[in-house]
Amino acid sequence: xxxxxxxxxxxxxxxxxxxxxxxxxxxxxxxxxxxxxxxxxxxxxxxxxxxxxxxxxxxxxxxxxxxxxxxxxxxxxxxxxxxxxxxxxxxxxxxxxxxxxxxxxxxxxxxxxxxxxxxxxxxxxxxxxxxxxxxxxxxxxxxx
Amino acid sequence: xxxxxxxxxxxxxxxxxxxxxxxxxxxxxxxxxxxxxxxxxxxxxxxxxxxxxxxxxxxxxxxxxxxxxxxxxxxxxxxxxxxxxxxxxxxxxxxxxxxxxxxxxxxxxxxxxxxxxxxxxxxxxxxxxxxxxxxxxxxxxxxxxxxxxxxxxxxxxxxxxxxxxxxxxxxxxxxxxxxxxxxxxxxxxxxxxxxxxxxxxxxxxxxxxxxxxxxxxxxxxxxxxxxxxxxxxxxxxxxxxxxxxxxxxxxxxx
Numbered sequence: 001x002x003x004x005x006x007x008x009x010x011x012x013x014x015x016x017x018x019x020x021x022x023x024x025x026x027x028x029x030x031x032x033x034x035x036x037x038x039x040x041x042x043x044x045x046x047x048x049x050x051x052x053x054x055x056x057x058x059x060x061x062x063x064x065x066x067x068x069x070x071x072x073x074x075x076x077x078x079x080x081x082x083x084x085x086x087x088x089x090x091x092x093x094x095x096x097x098x099x100x101x102x103x104x105x106x107x108x109x110x111x112x113x114x115x116x117x118x119x120x121x122x123x124x125x126x127x128x129x130x131x132x133x134x135x136x137x138x139x140x141x142x143x144x
Numbered sequence: 145x146x147x148x149x150x151x152x153x154x155x156x157x158x159x160x161x162x163x164x165x166x167x168x169x170x171x172x173x174x175x176x177x178x179x180x181x182x183x184x185x186x187x188x189x190x191x192x193x194x195x196x197x198x199x200x201x202x203x204x205x206x207x208x209x210x211x212x213x214x215x216x217x218x219x220x221x222x223x224x225x226x227x228x229x230x231x232x233x234x235x236x237x238x239x240x241x242x243x244x245x246x247x248x249x250x251x252x253x254x255x256x257x258x259x260x261x262x263x264x265x266x267x268x269x270x271x272x273x274x275x276x277x278x279x280x281x282x283x284x285x286x287x288x289x290x291x292x293x294x295x296x297x298x299x300x301x302x303x304x305x306x307x308x309x310x311x312x313x314x315x316x317x318x319x320x321x322x323x324x325x326x327x328x329x330x331x332x333x334x335x336x337x338x339x340x341x342x343x344x345x346x347x348x349x350x351x352x353x354x355x356x357x358x359x360x361x362x363x364x365x366x367x368x369x370x371x372x373x374x375x376x377x378x379x380x381x382x383x384x385x386x387x388x389x390x391x392x393x394x395x396x397x398x
Contacts (some may be wrong), residue, residue: 102236
């Protein structure tokens, strides 16, 4: 009976993953890994003898420990991968925030210099603003 | 030697001369509306470098005060912390064709009178980065923190946490990189990144004023200090190099 329950839970999780992917709530790249885990969960649920067999091969006397420690290791690995991905997203988010701020300042400066040139009708730009004539040596910020 | 920009108005560029060496001051600011205007005016009285104030999502009138005082304000839409804001200023300076960047705090701790002294080794190409060091300042907590940071990272600099620094163009490029965006603070991680790039770092003693608002962003709460120290110490250990190779780029002060 317990095998049936755990197998059904695995299948339900797999179906939920498919549903989330279908509704665009879960990115396919993440969904694939979770779908595989859910299917594995279902397989082990319907055929718990697999765990006993593998535990026998590797010399573990109490087979549930193998399933438990494998599951925990996978969870830790997944969490580590999530933090790596999060770090990457944080950096990208920060770079974008910085870029928006820089572009906003450049836009303001551009508007100010346009205003100045219209105001005095001399065509001169404000000397210290990026984008002005003085700024002929402008370089791009290379890493974006 | 008068550093370019120090009270020497005769150095205005003519269209025929080669592009002049440009220096700018980058100042991260978060809710410094009460003091930043005075700080900028003090700097402008001492020198005429461009001043870029990076507003770290302040909720007060920092932007208005800095703009009125004559600075160019770079407004961040979200708070990135002191290093994130400083890096924004460095990236903006790089985009604007600035050659040398001076980073200063917006709370009035750093005196503009020390700028020529700090700038000279960079302009004379004796160092790529100069740190204004003031080891007399700070609480016992800060001094313990310095000692631990130096021990774990292997950095042989006097004042690791000082934000009063001068960077040449190569150093600015290194600090504008993606890798530097991963850092949260401007101390150990930034210095070790510069060291790994082979930059010559020099620390020079300077005088610092007490903060006008009297409060450090980190060294005022034990919880924040504990988090900051743990993160910095682990970072220092992870990036530590052999003592000989880590300190061969440190230029001894006079």
